[in-house]
Amino acid sequence: MEIDPFIFRLSIFILSIFVGYYVVWSVTPSLHTPLMSVTNAISSVIIVGAIIAALANINGEVFTSSSLFGFFAIMLAAINIFGGFLVTQRMLAMYKKKKKDKK
Amino acid sequence: MSANLSAVFYLISGVLFILALRGLSSPETSRQGNLFGIIGMIIAISVTFLSVGNFSSGFIYVIVILLIGGAIGAFIAYKIPMTAMPELVAGFHSLVGLAAVFVAIAAFINPGAFNLGSPGNIKLASLIEMSIGAAVGAITFSGSVIAFLKLQGIMSGAPITFKGQHLLNALILISIIVLTYLLCSTQSSNLFWILIAISFLIGFLIIIPIGGADMPVVISMLNSYSGWAAAGIGFTLENTALIITGALVGSSGAILSYIMCKGMNRSFFNVILGGFGGTDQISTNQNKEQRPVKSGNADDAAFLMKNASSVIIVPGYGMAVAQAQHALREMVDTLKKNGIKVSYAIHPVAGRMPGHMNVLLAEANVPYDEVFELEEINNDFANADVAFVIGANDVTNPVAKTDPQSPIYGMPVLDVEKCKSVLFVKRSLSPGYAGIDNDLFYKENTLMLFADAKKMTEDITKNL
Numbered sequence: 001m002e003i004d005p006f007i008f009r010l011s012i013f014i015l016s017i018f019v020g021y022y023v024v025w026s027v028t029p030s031l032h033t034p035l036m037s038v039t040n041a042i043s044s045v046i047i048v049g050a051i052i053a054a055l056a057n058i059n060g061e062v063f064t065s066s067s068l069f070g071f072f073a074i075m076l077a078a079i080n081i082f083g084g085f086l087v088t089q090r091m092l093a094m095y096k097k098k099k100k101d102k103k
Numbered sequence: 104m105s106a107n108l109s110a111v112f113y114l115i116s117g118v119l120f121i122l123a124l125r126g127l128s129s130p131e132t133s134r135q136g137n138l139f140g141i142i143g144m145i146i147a148i149s150v151t152f153l154s155v156g157n158f159s160s161g162f163i164y165v166i167v168i169l170l171i172g173g174a175i176g177a178f179i180a181y182k183i184p185m186t187a188m189p190e191l192v193a194g195f196h197s198l199v200g201l202a203a204v205f206v207a208i209a210a211f212i213n214p215g216a217f218n219l220g221s222p223g224n225i226k227l228a229s230l231i232e233m234s235i236g237a238a239v240g241a242i243t244f245s246g247s248v249i250a251f252l253k254l255q256g257i258m259s260g261a262p263i264t265f266k267g268q269h270l271l272n273a274l275i276l277i278s279i280i281v282l283t284y285l286l287c288s289t290q291s292s293n294l295f296w297i298l299i300a301i302s303f304l305i306g307f308l309i310i311i312p313i314g315g316a317d318m319p320v321v322i323s324m325l326n327s328y329s330g331w332a333a334a335g336i337g338f339t340l341e342n343t344a345l346i347i348t349g350a351l352v353g354s355s356g357a358i359l360s361y362i363m364c365k366g367m368n369r370s371f372f373n374v375i376l377g378g379f380g381g382t383d384q385i386s387t388n389q390n391k392e393q394r395p396v397k398s399g400n401a402d403d404a405a406f407l408m409k410n411a412s413s414v415i416i417v418p419g420y421g422m423a424v425a426q427a428q429h430a431l432r433e434m435v436d437t438l439k440k441n442g443i444k445v446s447y448a449i450h451p452v453a454g455r456m457p458g459h460m461n462v463l464l465a466e467a468n469v470p471y472d473e474v475f476e477l478e479e480i481n482n483d484f485a486n487a488d489v490a491f492v493i494g495a496n497d498v499t500n501p502v503a504k505t506d507p508q509s510p511i512y513g514m515p516v517l518d519v520e521k522c523k524s525v526l527f528v529k530r531s532l533s534p535g536y537a538g539i540d541n542d543l544f545y546k547e548n549t550l551m552l553f554a555d556a557k558k559m560t561e562d563i564t565k566n567l
Contacts, residue, residue: 009343030449034458036322043199046345052216062164079172080202084180085137
């Protein structure tokens with residue numbers, strides 16, 4: 001009997017939850033704010049769905065009701081992707097170790 | 104691009120996202136981790152363009168919109184002050200939620216684009232996944248908007264409660280499930296719109312009763328929701344990158360919520376049901392007798408610290424409000440010049456989001472190896488000469504260890520009272536968020552410094 005592809009996706013999903021569980025517990029508490037901003041940025045990979053929706057033109061029309069929702073979603077996700085990664089970078093750049101030669 | 108090849112690339116970007124989170128295990132590897140995340144995102148977006156293979160005029164529009172959104176995001180990222188980080192994260196969560204709703208709507212209107220069937224005849228599994236993605240996305244959106252308004256101070260941070268609130272919420276949650284079932288059997292678009300509308304409503308209703316200082320839990324919870332929404336959409340689109348990311352973000356947010364709840368010794372449900380720190384709890388404190396308090400000025404504080412050999416700083420949300428982190432670091436620099444050992448003690452729920460204090464101290468150029476978590480530093484208070492509490496309150500209250508009647512009993516607190524002397528910078532004797540008096544104010548070895556945190560710190564530096 002053939003296995004439904006859904007089961008494969010479900011397996012990936014469940015295993016990823018466990019990967020996430022162990023990876024996140026190893027994140028140092030002082031970096032919890034950057035953790036939130038970076039998870040925010042990567043969850044905007046939802047832009048993939050938005051691009052598919054925006055580019056699925058029916059009968060050669062660029063703007064249909066469904067593609068418009070796609071365009072809106074691209075806009076929102078793009079704000080998040082750039083904003084999320086850049087603000088994370090800005091924060092991480094501030095974490096410095098004690099300098100050996102004190103002024 | 105063949106479907107198999109693009110699936111492999113989506114898997115690669117999923118793995119890069121895992122590495123991005125892995126990098127955060129230490130500040131040294133974190134910057135590299137962020138780079139992995141960016142590469143993963145670029146791969147996912149490029150592969151999508153190649154596999155759709157539509158480079159007509161629509162492609163130009165997509166690129167333009169992508170760049171406009173990107174420019175707005177970059178602008179915000181560079182302009183935002185570090186003290187506003189909780190608001191920013193809440194705002195960003197709302198965007199992910201809304202994007203998930205929009206993608207689900209697009210898939211519902213034009214399922215053909217995603218190989219999900221035709222309008223009115225969408226595959227059952229896809230329809231369920233779509234509804235979950237849309238509902239969770241809508242809850243994330245409206246919940247985050249409320250969290251944002253509360254953090255920004257546009258809306259009062261006080262809990263908003265009314266009679267029958269929990270019953271109403273329960274009814275709405277049940278109706279979401281019923282609607283999803285009906286939607287699957289009828290494929291009616293009206294039901295789909297109603298489902299989204301009441302999901303927006305419930306997101307709004309579940310956040311309004313939660314008070315300002317419980318925001319760390321709320322933000323982490325919404326972080327988790329945004330992940331589950333992405334995963335729901337990932338199942339609809341049969342996209343591995345989205346499924347992996349959704350699961351990662353979902354579990355990350357859930358763990359952070361757990362850590363925050365543990366930091367307050369409260370159950371997740373206790374926080375979610377809300378109303379904590381409401382008016383009824385505060386009123387019980389008014390019949391307490393007036394107790395004597397020792398108060399001092401910057402001169403006294405400077406004298407105490409100058410004669411100390413080790414000082415522990417306990418920052419809290421008040422420091423963020425007063426923007427006192429830079430002034431604080433200048434004070435510490437002066438102390439260090441006098442050969443005094445200084446370290447920082449951070450309570451897990453200090454501030455308005457997980458890790459809030461650490462970011463502010465990092466912004467003020469405090470080296471991260473001088474900043475310690477509760478468990479690492481709590482034993483050191485007994486050997487320290489001065490504890491300098493700036494903007495923190497409930498997290499230092501010894502009542503949590505002594506009085507089983509107290510609402511914060513059992514909450515892990517910093518053992519500030521074990522220090523030889525305690526300096527408490529605060530504007531007044533008013534109780535903290537939990538609505539209870541802090542015993543520490545009245546201790547023999549406590550000196551209250553009634554002033555704005557920033558001004559007081561600057562004055563102390565002058566007197567050192």
